[in-house]
Amino acid sequence: MLDDLVSEELPADPVPLLRCWLETARTSNVTDPDSGVFATVDSDGRPSARVLHLRRCDDRGLVFFINRSTRKGRDLEGNPRVALTFYWAPLLRQVNITGISQTASPAESDLLWREGSSTGRAASLASRQGEPLSDEQGLRHRAKEIVDAGTMQPRPSTHQGLLLTPETVEFWLGRRDRLHRRVHYSFAGGEWTHWSLQP
Numbered sequence: 357m358l359d360d361l362v363s364e365e366l367p368a369d370p371v372p373l374l375r376c377w378l379e380t381a382r383t384s385n386v387t388d389p390d391s392g393v394f395a396t397v398d399s400d401g402r403p404s405a406r407v408l409h410l411r412r413c414d415d416r417g418l419v420f421f422i423n424r425s426t427r428k429g430r431d432l433e434g435n436p437r438v439a440l441t442f443y444w445a446p447l448l449r450q451v452n453i454t455g456i457s458q459t460a461s462p463a464e465s466d467l468l469w470r471e472g473s474s475t476g477r478a479a480s481l482a483s484r485q486g487e488p489l490s491d492e493q494g495l496r497h498r499a500k501e502i503v504d505a506g507t508m509q510p511r512p513s514t515h516q517g518l519l520l521t522p523e524t525v526e527f528w529l530g531r532r533d534r535l536h537r538r539v540h541y542s543f544a545g546g547e548w549t550h551w552s553l554q555p
């Protein structure tokens with residue numbers, strides 16, 4: 357079964373398996389199943405990581421929505437290589453992904469912006485994310501004004517969809533006896549190959 361990562365039944369492409377695990381997490385007792393830790397590296401090789409909310413996972417890869425003017429955006433300018441980890445504790449499941457990121461099309465970014473909540477959009481518009489905060493009341497006031505206006509504001513050009521095209525995907529299935537199952541997928545030469553790893 358896919359749930360046990362039995363080798364003979366694993367798909368050639370890891371994305372359908374990832375989607376299957378995401379779906380299981382969404383329908384299980386998992387808090388925030390679509391959130392993963394997303395790591396970038398700056399041009400001096402310094403890594404940083406933060407949680408991002410997955411917006412889509414389709415044949416192209418994984419799609420997020422970010423503000424490009426913060427640290428991760430600057431990192432991605434210099435180095436599009438990223439790593440992403442999902443951990444679904446109640447399921448004892450982890451997925452580690454590495455790959456290349458690129459900016460989504462303006463049309464897709466607009467759609468992602470419109471699909472967000474009105475409070476999320478207002479917070480994005482009111483806040484200069486990552487800059488020092490000296491007036492929280494002012495920030496709250498600006499956000500409330502935007503929500504109260506009730507109009508769909510255009511997407512700021514700094515806010516963009518981000519497509520992660522995976523190059524490696526590793527599935528980890530925890531077992532109580534510590535003999536965990538690990539399956540590593542790698543994309544090279546235009547095709548995916550996979551093999552099991554010792555735990």
Ligand SMILES: Cc1cc2nc3c(=O)[nH]c(=O)nc-3n(C[C@H](O)[C@H](O)[C@H](O)COP(=O)(O)O)c2cc1C
Pocket residue numbers: 388391404405406407408409410420421422423426427428429485486
């Ligand atoms: C559960 C959760 C979901 C988040 N989702 C997003 C997201 O989808 N996009 C985003 O830009 N930041 C998201 N954040 C905030 C980021 O973790 C981070 O604080 C912010 O993007 C600034 O990161 P940076 O300064 O490293 O660029 C989320 C945080 C949490 C805890």
